[in-house]
Structures are given as structure tokens and as C-alpha cells.
Amino acid sequence: MRGxxxxxxxxxxxxxxxxxxxxxxxxxxxxxxxxLKIAHSPWLGWFFWFVVEEKGFFEKHGVDVDxxxxxxxxxxxxxxxTGQVDANSQTMSDTxxxxxxxxxxxxxxxxxxxxxxxxxxxxxxxNGIEDLRGKTVATELGTVDHFLLLTALAQHGMTEKDIxxxxxxxxxxxxxxxxxxxxxAVLWEPFQSMAVKDGGGKVIFSSRDTPGxxxxxxxxxxxxxxxxxxxIQKVIDAWFDAMDxxxxxxxxxxxxxxxxxxxxxxTPEEFGAALEGVKLFTLEDNLKAFEPGDTFESLLxxxxxxxxxxxxxxxxxxxxxxxxxxxxxxxxxxxxx
Numbered sequence: 001m002r003g004x005x006x007x008x009x010x011x012x013x014x015x016x017x018x019x020x021x022x023x024x025x026x027x028x029x030x031x032x033x034x035x036l037k038i039a040h041s042p043w044l045g046w047f048f049w050f051v052v053e054e055k056g057f058f059e060k061h062g063v064d065v066d067x068x069x070x071x072x073x074x075x076x077x078x079x080x081x082t083g084q085v086d087a088n089s090q091t092m093s094d095t096x097x098x099x100x101x102x103x104x105x106x107x108x109x110x111x112x113x114x115x116x117x118x119x120x121x122x123x124x125x126x127n128g129i130e131d132l133r134g135k136t137v138a139t140e141l142g143t144v145d146h147f148l149l150l151t152a153l154a155q156h157g158m159t160e161k162d163i164x165x166x167x168x169x170x171x172x173x174x175x176x177x178x179x180x181x182x183x184x185a186v187l188w189e190p191f192q193s194m195a196v197k198d199g200g201g202k203v204i205f206s207s208r209d210t211p212g213x214x215x216x217x218x219x220x221x222x223x224x225x226x227x228x229x230x231x232i233q234k235v236i237d238a239w240f241d242a243m244d245x246x247x248x249x250x251x252x253x254x255x256x257x258x259x260x261x262x263x264x265x266x267t268p269e270e271f272g273a274a275l276e277g278v279k280l281f282t283l284e285d286n287l288k289a290f291e292p293g294d295t296f297e298s299l300l301x302x303x304x305x306x307x308x309x310x311x312x313x314x315x316x317x318x319x320x321x322x323x324x325x326x327x328x329x330x331x332x333x334x335x336x337x
Contacts, residue, residue: 113212
């Protein structure tokens with residue numbers, strides 16, 4: 001579902017947009033009198049924003065929010081970089097490129113982690129990562145799924161030199177695998193399920209094996225955090241209030257899935273099955289993620305490892321300091337209350 005673009009495009013965009021990335025006008029994004037503009041796009045975990053809105057949790061907490069829908073994910077990244085919106089739902093890796101170019105951002109919430117929603121799909125005769133030696137593996141250079149592939153290889157004492165890597169977008173990699181043109185492909189949903197079902201493939205490694213590797217975040221522009229902290233706190237409170245409601249009963253969970261499925265243009269059954277590949281983060285999960293650590297369960301560790309990865313591919317020129325990006329005060333304030 002998530003149209004995660006390669007970093008070369010996003011980096012060029014970030015470079016081009018730095019001069020335009022000022023504060024919004026009195027009537028636009030960033031204004032204390034305007035609704036908070038929060039962008040989101042078609043990734044499973046971000047459809048939960050519709051639940052927060054339609055079940056009245058923004059209204060309950062007294063915050064005026066304009067959810068801005070972007071069918072194309074990269075357009076939401078551009079909107080945040082240029083100040084057209086106050087915040088965006090985006091991955092850690094897609095946050096580092098503009099951060100490295102001086103666009104000041106703050107991650108205030110972990111919406112979810114991919115937990116099986118990104119995976120290495122292989123031919124039936126391939127039984128493990130070691131069997132990928134000399135095999136053709138397709139995924140898009142510089143994306144989170146490329147990072148997943150390199151992580152899997154490293155865990156088994158291998159590098160990209162041990163495989164025949166093919167740089168291919170997910171839109172092409174899925175059909176290529178199904179058509180028998182590659183031995184393996186690294187894909188996210190729904191391409192992953194299609195490759196298994198229609199291509200006779202199987203999953204040998206997924207984001208479920210690397211908890212925290214692919215975090216999805218709510219990222220605000222820094223000036224908005226500084227000028228509208230009270231409103232942001234209300235957004236965080238509304239999100240977790242909705243999450244508590246969703247987790248409260250099977251009936252609530254089903255209603256929530258129906259709301260999300262409607263906006264995803266899927267059946268509740270289809271959406272519910274795909275959602276199993278996502279771990280929606282609780283308040284406790286957020287508190288843990290914002291703590292320093294030496295595994296991918298820590299945002300600080302994940303951000304640093306991701307930045308090193310992108311720098312090694314020459315997709316960013318400098319490695320930014322990740323610590324200022326992370327703004328845990330809002331989830332901590334809620335926990336203290």
C-alpha cells in the first residue's frame with residue numbers, strides 16, 4: 001500500500017525545497033488560528049487516522065485537525081518540506097534525507113512498526129537467506145526494503161556482493177517475481193501477498209524478524225512544535241484515546257477495521273488480514289521506542305543505523321544528528337498523567 005519512493009528523488013526534492021521551507025502564513029499551515037494540517041497516505045497503519053477523526057476523538061480533546069490525504073506518498077513528503085502541512089506520517093528513512101539538508105523536523109509519535117508487512121519473498125526451492133547466494137534479488141535501491149535485505153544478509157554473514165541485486169521499484173519487482181524473472185523480491189503489502197499467492201512464492205525473512213527496523217512516525221516541522229505544543233499534545237492524546245477504544249473490545253476493533261477498509265477501498269476481511277503485518281504502537285510501546293538502546297527497538301539506534309546506510313549509498317552527503325529529531329515529551333506527558 002505504501003508508495004515509498006527511492007531516496008534519490010526525495011533527496012533532490014529536499015535540496016530544491018530548503019529555500020521555500022519557511023513558516024506558514026497567518027492563514028496557512030503553522031498558524032495558531034488554523035487547523036493543524038496533518039498529512040497521511042496509503043500505508044496500513046496510517047489509515048488509523050480516519051478512526052481517530054470519525055469516532056470524534058479530535059473533537060473530544062478540543063483540537064481542530066485537518067487530515068490531508070495524499071494518494072501518492074512522495075507528495076506528502078514534499079508538502080511537509082515546503083510547509084504546506086504542519087505534519088506528515090512518514091518513515092524514519094524518509095525523514096533523514098530532509099533532515100540532512102537542514103530542514104528541521106521533530107518526530108513526536110510512533111504510529112506503528114512494520115511487523116511482517118515488508119518481506120523477502122522467494123521461490124519454493126529457496127529455504128533460507130544463505131540460499132540467496134548467486135540468486136537474482138529485486139528491490140528498490142535506497143528504500144526501507146533495501147535496508148531490510150541488507151540487514152538480513154548481514155545477519156547471515158553475507159553482503160550484497162553475494163547476490164545478483166536488481167534495482168527495481170516494488171511496482172515492477174512484484175510482477176517480475178510473479179512472472180518468473182527473479183529468484184526473490186523484497187516487497188511490502190499488498191505486493192508481498194500477491195507474490196506469494198500468484199507467484200507461488202514464500203516468505204523467508206520479514207520485518208517481523210527485525211522489530212523496529214521500519215518505524216512509521218508522525219513528524220512535525222520544528223516551528224510548529226515550538227508554537228503549537230498544546231495542540232500537538234491534544235493530537236497525541238486523541239490518538240491514544242482512539243487506540244484504547246480500538247483495543248477495548250472485538251466489536252470496537254471490527255468497527256475500526258471497517259472504517260479503515262472503507263478508505264482503503266478493500267473489504268474488511270482483506271484489510272484485517274493485511275493489518276496483521278503491522279504493529280500499531282501503544283503508549284507503552286512509544287515510551288520504550290524513545291529510550292536510547294542498542295537494538296532497532298530504539299528510534300535513536302534505528303535512525304543512526306539508517307543514516308549510515310543512506311550515507312554508505314551516497315544518498316545523503318552528511319549524517320545528521322538523530323537526537324534532536326526525537327521529541328518524546330508529548331507521549332511522556334500523557335504517560336505522567
